[in-house]
Amino acid sequence: MLKNDNQKLIELAHYRMPFGKYKGRYLVNLPEPYLVWFNQKGFPDGKLGVLLKSMLEIKINGLEDIILKIQKDFPKE
Template sequence: MHPEDLQRLVTTVMPYGKHKGRLIADLPGQYLNWFAREGFPPGDIGRLLALMQELDHNGLSSLLDPLRKT
């Protein structure tokens, strides 16, 4: 993980799929868990999805709250 990845979770939108246009930080846990089971896509999006799934799975999503723009 790169330190700037946490900021990217609250600024990057999902580029495709059922939740296209939603911030990665706002994706539902079930959707993230589906990727964890089926495989994350390659590249930056896959890395960010894996990071968000890990945060969500461990109940750490609130760590992103201070990074969100008010």
């Protein structure tokens, strides 16, 4: 279970926004107001929605540094 959770965090750290104004940006680099807007309007279905919700929680709790460290320590292959 722990390994699976670690893999999910690594995926989250390297996931890029696939569309819109912030296309190509890492989710961790999205502005918090943009994530709040999604929260109010509705997150997309599927994996992207789950990752955006997770990133909003991470930002609300001030944990972006953990995601940035994961990006550094576990570079995408």
